[in-house]
Amino acid sequence: MRRTALVLAVSALALLAGPQLSARSGGLLKLASHPEAETQTLDLAKRMIAIRSVRGPGNQTDKALGVVKDALVAGGWQAGEVEIAAMEDTAYMIATWPGSDPSLKPLVISGHMDVVEADPKDWTRDPFTPVVEDGILYGRGASDMKFDAALATASLIELRRQGYRPKRTIILQFSGDEETTMKTGRIIAERLKHAEMVINIDGGGGTYDEASGKPLYWTWQGAEKTYDDYQLEVTNPGGHSSAPRPENAIVQLSAALSKVGAYHFKPELSPLTKAYFEKAAQFEGDARLAAAMRAFAANPNDEAATATLRASPTYVGKIGTTCVPTMIHGGHAQNALPQRVTANVNCRVFPGHSREEIRAELERVIGMPEVKVTAISGEDSISSPASPMRADFGGAVEKAMKLVYPGVPVFPSQASGASDSMWYRALGVPSYGASPTFSKDSEDFAHGLNERVRLSNIKPGVNYFLILFTELSK
Numbered sequence: 387m388r389r390t391a392l393v394l395a396v397s398a399l400a401l402l403a404g405p406q407l408s409a410r411s412g413g414l415l416k417l418a419s420h421p422e423a424e425t426q427t428l429d430l431a432k433r434m435i436a437i438r439s440v441r442g443p444g445n446q447t448d449k450a451l452g453v454v455k456d457a458l459v460a461g462g463w464q465a466g467e468v469e470i471a472a473m474e475d476t477a478y479m480i481a482t483w484p485g486s487d488p489s490l491k492p493l494v495i496s497g498h499m500d501v502v503e504a505d506p507k508d509w510t511r512d513p514f515t516p517v518v519e520d521g522i523l524y525g526r527g528a529s530d531m532k533f534d535a536a537l538a539t540a541s542l543i544e545l546r547r548q549g550y551r552p553k554r555t556i557i558l559q560f561s562g563d564e565e566t567t568m569k570t571g572r573i574i575a576e577r578l579k580h581a582e583m584v585i586n587i588d589g590g591g592g593t594y595d596e597a598s599g600k601p602l603y604w605t606w607q608g609a610e611k612t613y614d615d616y617q618l619e620v621t622n623p624g625g626h627s628s629a630p631r632p633e634n635a636i637v638q639l640s641a642a643l644s645k646v647g648a649y650h651f652k653p654e655l656s657p658l659t660k661a662y663f664e665k666a667a668q669f670e671g672d673a674r675l676a677a678a679m680r681a682f683a684a685n686p687n688d689e690a691a692t693a694t695l696r697a698s699p700t701y702v703g704k705i706g707t708t709c710v711p712t713m714i715h716g717g718h719a720q721n722a723l724p725q726r727v728t729a730n731v732n733c734r735v736f737p738g739h740s741r742e743e744i745r746a747e748l749e750r751v752i753g754m755p756e757v758k759v760t761a762i763s764g765e766d767s768i769s770s771p772a773s774p775m776r777a778d779f780g781g782a783v784e785k786a787m788k789l790v791y792p793g794v795p796v797f798p799s800q801a802s803g804a805s806d807s808m809w810y811r812a813l814g815v816p817s818y819g820a821s822p823t824f825s826k827d828s829e830d831f832a833h834g835l836n837e838r839v840r841l842s843n844i845k846p847g848v849n850y851f852l853i854l855f856t857e858l859s860k
Contacts, residue, residue: 417790423544423848428523428841430457430536432516435525439500439562441476447562448477450499450532454539454560455479461543476500476562478570480577483542485555485859491582492555493859495542496806496817497535498564498571498588501527502833510836521841528839530832534587534821535560537844541851552859554582561806564588567766568806575809582815583779583858586807589819592794593669594826594840603669603795606783607819608658609772610801610808611703612735616745617728618642619758624718624725633756635727636716642757643711643729649751650696651707654736655686658772658798659704665797675701703802709733709748730762734802737772767804770811779818782857789853790822790846822850 430453439447448470455468458481468481479499485492504513504526511517513526523533542558557578561570578584592604620635620642655663660683667679675698681691682705695701702708709731716727735744741761749759775798787796807817823843 417845417849419845420544420848420852422547423540424844426457426540426543427533427536427844427848428518430454430539431523431528431533432518432525434499434532434536435516435523435527436514438514439476439527440503441500441563441566442503443475445475445500447499448472451477451479451560451562454499454535454558455481457539457543458558462546473562473570473573476570478562478574479558479560480574481558483546483552483556483558485552487553488555490554491580492557492578493552493855494557494559494578494581494584494810494815495538495855496574496584496586496588496810497531497538497560498562498806499532499535499560500562500565501530501532502565504837508835513837518841522838523841524836524838526837528837529823529825529830530837531588531821533839533843534823537822537847538587538851541848542855544848545852545855550856552855554859556855556859557581564806568804568809569765571806572765572768572809575806575813575815579810579813579815581810583776584807584810584815584817585854585858586805586817586819587821588805589801589807589821590799591819591821592791592824594824596826596828599826601791601794601824603665603797604787604791604822604824605662605666605797605799607801607805607807608775608798609656609737609811610770610803610805611707611737612733612739612741612769612808613767613804614733614735614741614744614761614763616709616731616733616748617758617760617762618646618731618752619726619728619760620756621726622724625723627721627723631723635724638754638756639714639716639727639729642752642754643714643731645752646709646711646731646748649709651709651736651747653682653686653692654706654738655683656737656772656800657775659800661797662704662799665795666799668795703734704800707733707736707739707744709744735769737770737800740769768808768812770808772800773807773811773816773818776816778858779816782854783818783820785857786822786850786853790850820854822847 434450437450439450516525589607593602595602620639622635663679663683667676670676678691678694681688712732713730717724810817
């Protein structure tokens with residue numbers, strides 16, 4: 387009886403502390419198997435990929451969210467704890483797993499369920515028919531980000547299956563228009579602005595070595611650049627093309643765009659990007675680029691290092707604000723002088739600069755009173771500060787990665803693109819991109835043709851999420 391009581395007590399403590407995730411065999415760490423979660427991950431991913439959750443006519447984001455809700459309810463959530471809310475032609479989901487201590491702010495797990503458009507005529511395989519070949523899952527949303535959504539969902543269900551009881555409430559949320567207007571992301575963040583922390587599974591991730599296929603390094607995202615569009619406009623009275631005038635709107639706008647194209651914003655470095663360049667330089671195969679990364683991390687005013695990094699598509703977006711013309715419209719007839727010409731300049735702004743600040747700098751660079759510069763992004767984007775490098779988050783991801791991928795370097799990064807994290811950060815809620823999924827750089831086809839993800843990510847991904855979610859909610 388005393389031995390039985392001791393076993394029960396130890397079992398109870400194990401449930402409170404978290405799941406059993408690994409074992410040692412011959413002194414080596416061996417990942418635990420979670421066959422139900424692993425099988426469910428692939429099943430959910432395939433079912434969601436098969437649903438066309440694309441903005442516009444026929445948008446089925448609500449049905450894809452319904453797949454997640456059904457899985458959660460079957461896994462122990464009450465139906466009322468999983469809310470799917472419609473908005474315009476899309477929808478979003480907020481699922482709550484109540485913690486035992488309501489005084490603690492919740493942990494939010496963030497992602498999105500919509501995907502970018504894909505034309506079947508351009509693909510080798512139909513983008514909305516999931517296909518597994520040679521250990522790779524193909525389909526629109528495979529890497530961005532229905533696989534990660536399935537992985538996180540199945541891992542939470544596994545935690546509940548094992549009897550884990552979170553002390554901190556865990557909220558799983560998926561927006562429905564992250565790839566387009568991002569309106570649902572703003573709504574969700576406003577509703578969850580009381581959160582302690584956000585784990586955005588639509589960010590971060592690992593890199594496989596191109597030759598060996600082994601994990602090379604893993605990064606988490608603690609900041610992102612702001613997406614902003616600016617319209618350049620020139621208007622003239624116009625007239626007959628047989629009587630040219632000194633002021634031609636197309637010529638004037640062309641001169642302005644040339645100035646924008648030739649301009650370089652001041653290079654910048656933050657504690658987060660400094661750490662990135664110092665660590666990532668170790669894995670850069672081009673010795674010249676690696677040396678430039680180290681030099682830039684030591685001194686962002688190093689002109690030679692800056693020029694080298696600016697010439698690289700991989701690093702140009704990481705050293706400061708970039709602005710580039712992307713669209714141009716103008717003229718009304720082949721035989722008439724243009725009356726109105728406009729161009730769009732797309733900027734990715736380094737954290738810490740306002741929309742008006744960048745607009746004023748573009749206006750100064752152009753230096754032509756006849757060119758009107760207007761910020762046109764509206765509410766689709768917002769400037770947000772970097773998340774703090776918190777010890778609790780850092781410790782949790784270090785522990786998870788150390789157990790799942792022993793010896794693989796872990797370091798921070800800053801995203802050049804936008805994600806739903808910006809809405810949380812703008813409200814003062816720390817958000818961290820922390821997907822466990824690894825890929826080769828040569829296999830990164832998010833938003834492109836033949837999108838894919840390797841199924842070898844499933845087992846370590848489940849173990850990673852079980853550790854991460856437990857560490858941050860216990």
